[in-house]
Amino acid sequence: MTQGWLKEVLMGSRKDIDYRLELARGFLEEAELDYSLKRWRASVSGSILVVENTGVAVLMLFGVSPLTHKPGRHLSQLISEGTVTEEVAALINEILPELEKHDSHEKMLAKYGDESEYRLPWQLFNEAEAITAIESARNCMRVSSEIAKLVQ
Numbered sequence: 001m002t003q004g005w006l007k008e009v010l011m012g013s014r015k016d017i018d019y020r021l022e023l024a025r026g027f028l029e030e031a032e033l034d035y036s037l038k039r040w041r042a043s044v045s046g047s048i049l050v051v052e053n054t055g056v057a058v059l060m061l062f063g064v065s066p067l068t069h070k071p072g073r074h075l076s077q078l079i080s081e082g083t084v085t086e087e088v089a090a091l092i093n094e095i096l097p098e099l100e101k102h103d104s105h106e107k108m109l110a111k112y113g114d115e116s117e118y119r120l121p122w123q124l125f126n127e128a129e130a131i132t133a134i135e136s137a138r139n140c141m142r143v144s145s146e147i148a149k150l151v152q
Contacts, residue, residue: 020057024050040130045110047133051102054144061151072099098136
């Protein structure tokens, strides 16, 4: 009975992790489409969601709750605690800058603009920022998939 329960929990987590990665893939497709249509804000917003969801997926690989909007903080902690192998730590370190750059503050700007300066979200993002965000999203997608293969 105990082994069946454990297997069910592990299968559930794999489904949850796979769901997060598929969610990220969908947002990446949208971000790339938005970029092709010159919708810079939407492209950045979608890319932010890719970065966030891939970070959360990696956290979930180590049993950490998906209820965070700052996965970089928790991933750094896993590294400092020695919870992950050197190989996985190196991969996590590759995406930490993206997780820090595209954090909840940037997500709020993409949603609401800069209210203190009365700048709408569409005024804040340009083509260069959109391509930078997409490149970050692609990198996070690639690295999180590599980590998932190593851990699962």
